[in-house]
Amino acid sequence: MSELNLKNPVLRWFEARLPIMSFMHHSFVTYPTPRNLNYWWTFGGILTVMLIIQIITGIVLVMHYTPTTADAFNSVEHIMRDVNYGWLIRYVHSNGASMFFIAVYIHIFRGLYYGSYKDPREVLWILGVIILLLMMATAFMGYVLPWGQMSFWGATVITNLFSAIPGVGQAVVTWLWGGYSVDNPTLQRFFALHYLLPFVIFGVVILHIWALHHVGQNNPTGIDVKSNKDTVPFTPYAATKDNFALILFLMFFAYFVFYIPNYLGHADNYIPANPLQTPVHIVPEWYLLPFYAILRAIPSKLGGVVAMFASILVLVFVPWLDTSKVRSARYRPMYKQFFWILVICCIGLGYLGAKPAEGVYVIAARILTFYYFLHFLVILPLLGYLEKPKNVPPSIADSVLKGRESDPMPARAGARR
Amino acid sequence: MAATHPETTRRDFLYIATGAFGAIGAAAAVWPLIHQMNPDKSVLALTSTEVDLTPITEGQIVTIKWRGKPVFVSHRSKKEIEEAKAVKLSDLPDPQADDARVKKGKDQWLVVIGVCTHLGCVPIGHQGDYTGWFCPCHGSHYDTSGRIRKGPAPTNLEVPPYEFVSDTSIRIG
Ligand code: HEM
Numbered sequence A: 001m002s003e004l005n006l007k008n009p010v011l012r013w014f015e016a017r018l019p020i021m022s023f024m025h026h027s028f029v030t031y032p033t034p035r036n037l038n039y040w041w042t043f044g045g046i047l048t049v050m051l052i053i054q055i056i057t058g059i060v061l062v063m064h065y066t067p068t069t070a071d072a073f074n075s076v077e078h079i080m081r082d083v084n085y086g087w088l089i090r091y092v093h094s095n096g097a098s099m100f101f102i103a104v105y106i107h108i109f110r111g112l113y114y115g116s117y118k119d120p121r122e123v124l125w126i127l128g129v130i131i132l133l134l135m136m137a138t139a140f141m142g143y144v145l146p147w148g149q150m151s152f153w154g155a156t157v158i159t160n161l162f163s164a165i166p167g168v169g170q171a172v173v174t175w176l177w178g179g180y181s182v183d184n185p186t187l188q189r190f191f192a193l194h195y196l197l198p199f200v201i202f203g204v205v206i207l208h209i210w211a212l213h214h215v216g217q218n219n220p221t222g223i224d225v226k227s228n229k230d231t232v233p234f235t236p237y238a239a240t241k242d243n244f245a246l247i248l249f250l251m252f253f254a255y256f257v258f259y260i261p262n263y264l265g266h267a268d269n270y271i272p273a274n275p276l277q278t279p280v281h282i283v284p285e286w287y288l289l290p291f292y293a294i295l296r297a298i299p300s301k302l303g304g305v306v307a308m309f310a311s312i313l314v315l316v317f318v319p320w321l322d323t324s325k326v327r328s329a330r331y332r333p334m335y336k337q338f339f340w341i342l343v344i345c346c347i348g349l350g351y352l353g354a355k356p357a358e359g360v361y362v363i364a365a366r367i368l369t370f371y372y373f374l375h376f377l378v379i380l381p382l383l384g385y386l387e388k389p390k391n392v393p394p395s396i397a398d399s400v401l402k403g404r405e406s407d408p409m410p411a412r413a414g415a416r417r
Numbered sequence B: 001m002a003a004t005h006p007e008t009t010r011r012d013f014l015y016i017a018t019g020a021f022g023a024i025g026a027a028a029a030v031w032p033l034i035h036q037m038n039p040d041k042s043v044l045a046l047t048s049t050e051v052d053l054t055p056i057t058e059g060q061i062v063t064i065k066w067r068g069k070p071v072f073v074s075h076r077s078k079k080e081i082e083e084a085k086a087v088k089l090s091d092l093p094d095p096q097a098d099d100a101r102v103k104k105g106k107d108q109w110l111v112v113i114g115v116c117t118h119l120g121c122v123p124i125g126h127q128g129d130y131t132g133w134f135c136p137c138h139g140s141h142y143d144t145s146g147r148i149r150k151g152p153a154p155t156n157l158e159v160p161p162y163e164f165v166s167d168t169s170i171r172i173g
């Protein structure tokens, strides 16, 4: 941490008492990053920015929102029509949730493709799974707040999942509701938790980044950093790449906010909640659809709920289910193909989650659910034994400089200093 | 004991006792924080609803709100009653005779809580394979007695506590 040479005496005084500046300098300026990181590695930074955007727009929304069943729907309409730029802030928040999930799913599949969950990154990976679960809980409770038809019925169906717990199920659901149906007490506690959980996520993100900086980043070759020839300093290299990707992502985000702000939502949520009538076709937000498809695929209530939670929990065990010695799918010809089959399987489940639960859709959902678990519980462990990996390059530098005589990246010196 | 583990002293006992006492205290302090989420007194104050049956014509299902939930009052036709009685109990996922779900001599009135026993949606009347109710959420089919026949719901639509206060009106709750 000696790189930071503070000239300003006030800063020096402060630094001697709380070395936060050298900590930041070390973590985000000189921090050595593998020189071969591709754009799939930019989603971590994008996710951090999305979390901050959700927190800022959320706090602003709370200044105008009223969490009671009598006023919630109208206060959201008030935000949309009366509050200065209220429409913008709400559309950024509601589409922001979708963007957040797009980024997190890409980030997770990146990890699966390049074997980023393997030793020594198991804890880093599990912290990520915890963040995913917290994000799902947060987004679900946020979607309840506008108190439209989808809010109400989504809340009813999801809280009722807990009634599948043998014996105490109904008592747990009554406890969650604070009554005999989803009602005002439910809305108020969901609001309190929707405000809290993003800050919990923030805390877990800090642990996630701490673990990352402790064990170091993985990279597209999946091989360890061996010398400082393999790395470049975070700033300017990774920082510039991250920012460029972030700008592209924000353009994509802005297209949704300004041109198709309700495309990802459901029209029924502009109808005030009616506890006596279920919409003909209730669907959760798109980012929960694959899990919803798994829930409905199993023809038993408890079984469906168990399968749905298991589909997320299985991710926790991936570091141990994958028995291959090689991290990156680049050098795993068979795994690479199964990876893409899994991606298609998940997209298929998402598609089926949006379809009515009848006929061929149910059968297809069963097949894909079966395949999803087959991938993690059978294919992944077996591949490690059956597959013959390709030759892995001797170092990261070799993998990018192959065929070139000299190193085109002189600024490598920054990492060496 | 004392000879083999000379370290085991009265002090160890005090540590454990103090720790245990602290744990009990913490649990006692957490309970109010958990219990506050259960239904409060205003919710618990039992409500009952009286329903006048005269305007409900044969073949009609009326939805009443009771404890924040929908209750279906169905005025069943002859055909619907026969269908409900004709089923073999062994064909039912949650076997219950139609007689056990209506009041004696009032076969035409079926009163059930309108909450799907799967995940709580409100089923739609006169729909589905058994023309009783169909739940659009995940496709549960109920018969004209409100019994589950097909789909993910595990049990029959629940019959709420109710009684006939006169020939033409009931009190639910
Ligand atoms: C992890 C970060 C967050 C996610 C994923 C998230 C997600 C959501 C979602 C999906 C909605 C429903 C939007 C709609 O359809 O109208 C929502 C609404 C809301 N959120 Fe958040 N949120 C986050 C953070 C926050 C924070 C930190 C606050 C407050 C401090 C907040 C306050 C609100 C409010 C007041 C609403 C209701 C207004 C509305 O419906 O637009 N959110 N949130």
Ligand code: FES
Pocket (backbone or CB within 6 Å): B116, B117, B118, B119, B120, B121, B135, B136, B137, B138, B139, B140, B151, B152, B153
């Ligand atoms: S809630 Fe009725 S079938 Fe799921």
